Amino acid sequence: MRKIKRIFVHCTASSQKMTVKGLLQEFKLKGWQHPGYHYVIAPDGTVTQLLSEEYVSNGVQGYNSTSINVAYIGGIDARGIPLDNRTDAQRIALVKLLRTLRRRYPHAHIMGHRDIWSVDDCTKWRKSCPCFNATREYENI
Numbered sequence: 001m002r003k004i005k006r007i008f009v010h011c012t013a014s015s016q017k018m019t020v021k022g023l024l025q026e027f028k029l030k031g032w033q034h035p036g037y038h039y040v041i042a043p044d045g046t047v048t049q050l051l052s053e054e055y056v057s058n059g060v061q062g063y064n065s066t067s068i069n070v071a072y073i074g075g076i077d078a079r080g081i082p083l084d085n086r087t088d089a090q091r092i093a094l095v096k097l098l099r100t101l102r103r104r105y106p107h108a109h110i111m112g113h114r115d116i117w118s119v120d121d122c123t124k125w126r127k128s129c130p131c132f133n134a135t136r137e138y139e140n141i
């Protein structure tokens, strides 16, 4: 079994209309053998598992072998500018999913993708993903 040190929260940095099928196609086009995330959450709160947790997904370069990656669909506005546009259903589903993962991996850190560079100092972020402070928001999960 893999040793899971981190649970990363992502946005797909796509339109909220992006489908799971469309996402999988994008990963294929990138030439990735495995998807970018283990779980993805649609605006209506539907959680889809893209990859078994035993396998390594392509979420955060350099950290994937010890990570679980989850994403909500969205994260940019109509002009492509980063935006936390999680729906209420996505917020609820994210908490539920993270609670389940927390039980499975009690010692893993739950954090946003960008928190790998800094939790608070936005000048250090190389990406805005997931466009909210996941470390703070989920610190009690």
Ligand SMILES: [Zn+2]
Residues within 6 Å of the ligand: 009, 010, 011, 059, 113, 129, 130
């Ligand atoms: Zn990300």
